[in-house]
Structure formats: C-alpha cells, structure tokens
Amino acid sequence: MEEKVITQNFHLKNYFKMDVYLKHDGYQAVKKALKKMKPEQIMDEVKKANLRGRGGAGFPAGVKWGFVPQDVPKPKYLCVNADEGEPGTFKDRYIMSHNPHLLIEGIIITSFCVGIRQAYIYIRGEYEAIAQRLEQAISEAYEKGFLGKNILDTGHDLDIIIHRGAGAYICGEETALLESLEGKRGHPRLKPPFPASIGLFNCPTVINNVETISNIPAIILKGAEWFCKLGLPKDGGTRIFGVSGMVKKPGIYELPLGTSLKDIIYKHAGGMKPGKKLKAVVPGGMSAPILKADEISIKMDFDSLVNAHSMLGSAAIIVIDKDTPIIDVLKAVAKFYSHESCGQCTPCRIGTSWINKIVKRIVEGKGKKEDINNIERLADNILGKTLCPLGDAAAMPISSIVGKFREELESYVSGKQNDKKM
C-alpha cells in the first residue's frame, strides 16, 4: 500500500472528533513545531519539502511564506482557500469533513511560522454542513488550548474564523477572495502588489489551499526528506486526485505525485463503467486543457502536465466516454465560464458570453460553418489579455477542445451530425 499524508485515517470512525484524533497522534505536530522548533526552521523544512500549492497554480508554499515581510507593524493574516469551485473538484470537502483537525493543525503551524494571529477559512457557501463540522472542530481545539491565547504556553495567540462564501467561482481566485472577505463583490485585484505584502485589510497575507495546509503537519513530524521521497524531487508528496465521470469507482485517491493518469483511471478508479469506452480526460479541473484517450500514459505532476500543454490544477480528473458528444463537453465549459466571469475585463466578459451563445446555437442545430473558427478566434482573444487568470482558464480548455476534436465539432455544423452518439 502506498504511503499517505492526509487520508490514511479517513476510515476511522469519528476521526473528525478531537478525542479520536488525539488517540492517533493528533496535535503531535503542533506540539513539536511550537515547542521544539523555531519559525525559521519550520519555513526551511517546508521549503525543502518542495510542497507546491494544491489550489491550482502549484507555487511552492515555503517560498510564498518567505515573501511575507516580517518588519512591518501591521497584523498579518492567513486565508485558507476552501472555496473549491473548480468543476470536478471535491477533495477539500473530504479533508474538511473527515479530517478537520489536520487542517487546524496545519493552520496553527503555518501561523506560528509566519507570525500570524488571525486566520480565516473562506469556505464555499454550499458547504454549510462542512462549515458546521469545522466550527465544531475549532471549538474543540479552543477547549484543549490549541487555539486562543498563549497556545501551549508558547506566548503564541491564534484565532480561526470561518467565513462562508455565497456562490461565486471567482472568489476562489486569491485576490477576489480577499475582496469578498472584506464584504465586497469578488472582483479580482490587479497584481502587484501581491497579497504577501498588501492583502486582507491591506495587511500582509498568506493564502493557501486546504490541501496545501493539510500537508504541513506530516512534514513537521516526518521531515522534508521523507515528504520529498513520496513524490518527485521538485514536487514533493502526494496529491488527492478526485475522479469523476464515466468510471466504475468515482472518488478521491491519494497517490504519489507522478502516478500515471492511466493507473489512476484503470487501477484505482476501477476503469470505465460497463460498456463504456474512453474518449477524453480533463486532468486538473475544468480549467485544464483536455487530453485525448491516447494521451493518458502521462505522469500526473505539475511539470509533466505543463509539458503536455495542460495543467495539474486542482488534480480533479473528469473521465469522458465516447457516448458523450464533444459538443456537450464544450457546452458545459462555455456555460460555466460565461456564468462565472466577474465582468471586469472586456475580453473575458464579452468573449465567454459570445462563445457560449455560439455553442448554444450549435447545440440547437443552427450552427454555421464559420462558428468553429470563431470560437477559436474568440478564445485566442481572451488568452493573456485579462486581469486575472479566469480568462485564460476559460480560453485554454475551449481552445484544446476545438483543437483536438475539430472534426467532430465540424460535423455538428455541416448538417452531417444529427445522431447525438458518435
């Protein structure tokens, strides 16, 4: 059995409760970090672990923490990104519902390391039940003295506050998240300045994904070297792959970085549902360019996917079968981004809604020959021309679908394609 970092105890009954968690080495990492280590040592260890951000962009966590200026008098904040809006992604939900104390431990250690006394968990509004479970776990942690004033007699204080979103994918983008937390519309900010120096309430702010932070306790307990060895030299540890779509066993699978996509689909997720054949795979959440069935021997790590002109993103794998018309996939993608564009920049606002209109027309059987080229042209005119990465996140998968399935798409606008099954 492969070694795990986050999910190894998910099967234990009531593991989300403090007493059970404590029986299985719970809060040992916090004790070690706060009592036996200096903040600089923790940061070094996390840097050495090559822990790359699990939210999408894959930025090394330790390096990000290092950008926070330590010589300013302002308070510093941690924002844990639990917005989980990337279509296909559900891993953070599992972490928070099955292992909330691991996340809390990670938050305590991160805050101690960076000198933070207030942490916010920004959780998507739909996860109401999960937010309640987190509240429960947080109050248990206060009771045990792991949160609040003078934690474990170290002089370190920390409060954790849960902040629920209200239905907006863009609020997962880190600067939109900050705006939303401040009580405004989730409109992304121009960078620089980066949140590390000017973030929440204009103060230095660290923003990390739930899974990123949940890796910290194991790095503290078992060391950076152990963590690196689990994964790849430049990409340490495991990923929690969320597999959905036309597979026999959809669900989460925590596996070493670098596991092949083929193994994940066929060995772990049980392969295709009976009678279904593989057509394409979205390898890292909807924003990731699509892969065709013959491209799945790829290794699942940040660099391998970039080399294949896609991305690991949130490690959400959506498996598409041959009975699903590619126009349906394009429709879901186009509808999503036109709905979620915040509207601040013209190429993104107009481009996504225009593409969506064209795709709808094609679905209704009223497509024209030039539509396919127009979709491609519009996507090209979004790419690289917007304020935040949502524009690219829309353009890239759309271009890849058009590029890789042009023939099938053309069959919908040439009158040849009336039968939905390809």
Added chain:
Amino acid sequence: MSPEFSDQAKKKIREVISRYPKKEAALLPLLHIAQQEFGHISTESEKVLAEMLEIKPIRVREAVTFYTMLNRRPIGKYHIQVCSNLSCSILGAETLIDYLKKKIKIEIGETTPDGKFTLSTVECLGNCEEAPCMQVNFDYNGNLDKKKIDSILNSLK
C-alpha cells in the same frame, strides 16, 4: 415595514461583527443570517444591514446581486438546485432536469404556485463523485435517478 431579526439572530449578528477588524467584512455572514431568517434579501433588509455595518445600502445591493446564493425575491420552501456542470451532465443531468420540470410542472428559475418548490440549475456543487446530484436547500442528494428523485420529492412535506 422593516424586518425584525429574532433575538437569537441579533445575538449572532453582534458576535459575527466582533470577529472582523472592519465591520463591513461581516456583510456576507450577515446576509446569510438575513436569508435564513426571512428566506430572501429584501430592499428593507438591505437597508437594515447597511445601517448595522455603517455602509451605504448600495454596497449591500452590490453584494446581493453578485452572489448567486443570495435571493432578492421570495423562493419556495424547498430550493431544488440541480448541478448541470460537466461530471453531472456526462451522467445524465439533463434528462433529470427535464424529468423534474415535468414532475413539478415549472421551468428553471420558477416557483410552484403553492410556494413549495423553486427549481434552479447550478454550477458544480463539489459533489461530482456522486454525480448526478442536486442540493435541496443545503442538503446534498447524489447518485440521482428518476426513482430517487421521486422518493426525495415524496419525502418533502
């Protein structure tokens, strides 16, 4: 008429506002509380919240019109929100949406005349391993088929 929060909600509001270094940051949590109390966010509620947070009512309106979970109009007792994103649509969400429309005899975005159901489609609910799925108010229902939808609808009184 200005909406009157319950004592419990008032207490919660005071506590929530104290969590933030700036009052206005409590806007989203307060909107959640208001929606829970009154079912939707009326213009009057917007004014009350603006006063509590010492901001202009237009700032509240800006937020209410931005976030899709916030309703500006009354909705049904049960808000049925069916996911129409990719993993769910691969597994037949569209057929189920059509089935629901016929069954409760309304279109997407409408509320039944008796005020019992509102039907919406939503983007990915983060529950794709149980696709196709829907949320009824805050309850998740996954691995849906027509039979399961029937039994869920029957259980909603």
